[in-house]
Amino acid sequence: MQDDRLSRRARTPRRRSVRWRFTRLYAGLFLASGAVMLAVVGFFAGGSVVASPGPGSGSSAAGVPAAAQERIASLEHQLAQAQDRQTQQQLLGSAVGLLVMGVLSPALGWYAAGRMLRPLRTMTATTRRISADNLHERLAVDGPRDELRDLGDTIDELLGRLEGAFAAERRFVADASHELRTPLATMRAAVDVTLAKPAPLPEQTRVLAGRVRTELEQVDRLLEGLLTLARARHELPAAEAVALDELAADALVARGLPAGPPPADVPVPPVRGNRTLLRRLVENLVDNAVVHNEPDGWVRVDVRAVGTGVQLVVENGGKALAADQVTELTRPFRRGGPDRTGGNGSGLGLAIVAAVVEAHDGRLDLHALPGGGLRVTVTVPVPAEATG
Structure with a gap:
């Protein structure tokens, strides 16, 4: 039966853990928000660039020498080019930063998910360790009063109810078996006394008494088996x-x-x-x-x-x-x-x-x-x- 469970588990594809899903979620949200931020920066930076006329273009201002106008136009054109280069560098730097963070975001997401799921891993390990033999143990989750602590308290309450149910089952099986042994012993003694009487008994009565004696022994073996089963399930003494x-x-x-x-070569x-x-x-x-x-x-x-x-x-x-x-x-x-x-x-x-x-x-x-x-x-x- 255990081999069947192992074979079914081997055929079942391994599922992604919650930590992997959180990592993908964190990384995807970060990259999406970074891309939106880069698009907004590019939009406003591109809108602030004003195309200025080159040298020798445009109309001359009244009373301003032509050489001065030519010099002003040249400076405006150089300023516009500098602003354009600066905007391109900012966009390029933002894109490189987004690319770097895209590489780092899975690692950061993995770390953050691990920190968030650490209490759950502790609770899972403790719950697995607790069995029918040590149901008295509790998770006892500490920390702030949040959803994880509420979950731990709920599991502790469930373990308390299970402990009470196991204890009640042990008491019932033991008490019922011991209480039933007394009337069984009385009936067995009555049958033995009847069969041991010196007066001859009818054959039908003797056969019936023997059958009752056999059934009483069967019930006694059943009670002994129930006691052994209860003891094996709940305690391992000596x-x-x-x-x-x-x-x-x-x-x-x-x-x-x-x-x-014969004995094997290996002891x-x-x-x-x-x-x-x-x-x-x-x-x-x-x-x-x-x-x-x-x-x-x-x-x-x-x-x-x-x-x-x-x-x-x-x-x-x-x-x-x-x-x-x-x-x-x-x-x-x-x-x-x-x-x-x-x-x-x-x-x-x-x-x-x-x-x-x-x-x-x-x-x-x-x-x-x-x-x-x-x-x-x-x-x-x-x-x-x-x-x-």
Whole structure:
């Protein structure tokens, strides 16, 4: 399922960031305003240039010697040419300045957009860091009371409501499971007492009592699964070094299955996590492979070191599964179709596996095998000191 999301993300063209859009906007507005300013300057500068007659042109003023008139006309013509050259230089300088600023404006726009979006980047990083395990954290945006601070306060309020909802869910699952265990234990004791009576019981009563006892055990397993699922989703107590290869070998031996392939040349380092939850993960995967299998089917379990993690692979034969069925298997009470609803399963096995993997910052991949059956791959990171 994660591979499908990654492939879709790879096929999707990368979108431009908001910072790029702001940069283009800033640069475009600056260039447009500069061009308008240059046009206005050129218009008024061109209007102030007055064409003066050259030497020897125009009528003579009365009482003014001809030589003086010739000299005045020559000076006026030179002044007009100087004004024309000065105007051209001003327009050229403005155009060069506009060109230089056109080159610099993207960099200035990028810097300005970065300064404006810096609070948003901080808020995004903090929000990503906050998960179901640390919903008590808040953005706590400081600074002036503006739109960004209002957004941060709104996210903090949302995180507060989410924290309350998660806490209520944990309390409800734990309280409901514990409260239901008492009447279940009472009913189980009543059935056991009935079956243990010395007087002979009718066969129908004995069969019915045995069926009720079986169903009570199924409900008890369901409640235990719900408690494990809630604990895996919301807390990770007592982290320690755990060897997944040893847990896998113990699970196979306990179920009378072959111990698996011989140890690899590369030793498998221990992962760091909760031993109880990781043991439940391995046992659920092995049980799932055994229950949802064909008669005289096969189960293969392999644990190996890969990169900076440890990979647990559990494969089994069985019916062919469609891709949409595989993606639903990690949801609670989903068994992948009517042909996978038999047995004593509660529909929480792979849901618990997914929750435990997420609690240990791991990765879960499910693939339907071409010839039928399922391959489940769990990758759990190991501490840096273990890989070094």
